[in-house]
Amino acid sequence: MSLHGKRKEIYKYDAPWTVYAMSWSIRPDKRFRLALGSFVEEYNNKVQLVGLEEESSEFVCRNTFDHPYPTTKIMWIPDTKGVYPDLLATSGDYLRIWRVSDTETRLECLLNNNKNSDFCAPLTSFDWNEVDPNLLGTSSIDTTCTIWGLETGQVLGRVNLVSGHVKTQLIAHDKEVYDIAFSRAGGGRDMFASVGADGSVRMFDLRHLEHSTIIYEDPQRHPLLRLCWNKQDPNYLATMAMDGMEVVILDVRVPCTPVARLNNHRACVNGIAWAPHSSCHICTAADDHQALIWDIQQMPRAIDDPILAYTAEGEINNVQWACTQPDWIAICYNNCLEILRV
Numbered sequence: 001m002s003l004h005g006k007r008k009e010i011y012k013y014d015a016p017w018t019v020y021a022m023s024w025s026i027r028p029d030k031r032f033r034l035a036l037g038s039f040v041e042e043y044n045n046k047v048q049l050v051g052l053e054e055e056s057s058e059f060v061c062r063n064t065f066d067h068p069y070p071t072t073k074i075m076w077i078p079d080t081k082g083v084y085p086d087l088l089a090t091s092g093d094y095l096r097i098w099r100v101s102d103t104e105t106r107l108e109c110l111l112n113n114n115k116n117s118d119f120c121a122p123l124t125s126f127d128w129n130e131v132d133p134n135l136l137g138t139s140s141i142d143t144t145c146t147i148w149g150l151e152t153g154q155v156l157g158r159v160n161l162v163s164g165h166v167k168t169q170l171i172a173h174d175k176e177v178y179d180i181a182f183s184r185a186g187g188g189r190d191m192f193a194s195v196g197a198d199g200s201v202r203m204f205d206l207r208h209l210e211h212s213t214i215i216y217e218d219p220q221r222h223p224l225l226r227l228c229w230n231k232q233d234p235n236y237l238a239t240m241a242m243d244g245m246e247v248v249i250l251d252v253r254v255p256c257t258p259v260a261r262l263n264n265h266r267a268c269v270n271g272i273a274w275a276p277h278s279s280c281h282i283c284t285a286a287d288d289h290q291a292l293i294w295d296i297q298q299m300p301r302a303i304d305d306p307i308l309a310y311t312a313e314g315e316i317n318n319v320q321w322a323c324t325q326p327d328w329i330a331i332c333y334n335n336c337l338e339i340l341r342v
Contacts, residue, residue, distance in 0.1 A: 013036075035049050178225050271285040
């Protein structure tokens with residue numbers, strides 16, 4: 001299976017533990033590199049950086065480092081040109097920024113906005129702004145979202161020159177906030193949305209934080225766990241409820257009324273990923289072992305069936321669509337990572 005031969009359609013990696021969080025590298029020079037976070041119900045957890053060896057067609061673990069508690073999310077810096085340091089962020093008890101080199105991964109900074117207490121409210125998720133990689137937003141079980149400013153200087157010797165400060169913290173929901181995501185609308189820097197245990201999707205603008213807009217509320221007020229913006233059309237986003245078997249597609253121009261419901265899964269949905277290159281394709285993954293790709297072009301007419309289905313060997317915990325390689329999707333189940341050519 002050399003580079004010149006036909007590429008395989010599926011590559012698999014077995015981790016030493018249950019895989020939960022994962023993220024595709026975005027740098028142009030690190031194409032088939034992913035970060036994986038363990039899910040072990042104790043303090044000591046791990047993050048592995050794995051890469052596909054083009055010659056052997058096998059995944060190889062390049063680096064493993066310790067992480068306190070499981071990572072709720074992992075993201076590589078959204079740096080498509082490779083001009084920033086090679087940074088990785090993780091959320092758990094705090095937001096941590098790591099610097100990756102060929103030999104080691106080093107903690108650059110730990111961002112904590114409860115400086116005056118030993119108490120920390122766990123972070124459920126975060127997002128890294130694509131237009132301005134010096135902005136990150138975190139969501140927490142303490143009902144708040146925090147927007148962080150990051151400073152990334154050049155490396156002088158061994159000095160850490162990545163530091164961060166709180167730009168703003170706001171009470172976003174009436175209960176726990178479970179996810180946050182920046183929107184590409186209005187320049188892509190100032191708008192973000194969040195979902196939470198109160199069952200609502202809320203939209204915020206950093207320039208006008210005195211009010212927010214409720215885009216959607218779950219009819220049964222079930223907690224909403226994830227939200228995901230369409231990568232090409234900033235009017236659309238997808239969300240899903242806790243233990244829900246369907247994914248709801250929303251149009252911010254038509255608040256409170258879903259434009260589509262994707263409900264072929266036979267068990268609860270765990271992950272949503274929009275195609276990076278197309279406004280009408282989305283992948284959903286669930287406890288029914290299925291990853292489904294949908295074409296939503298005919299919205300608002302009902303979308304009955306997916307256009308592609310893949311059955312894994314276990315309940316799929318997460319799905320990520322590679323933004324720099326639109327024909328590859330990553331899923332994880334049990335202790336396995338698989339990347340699928342679509």
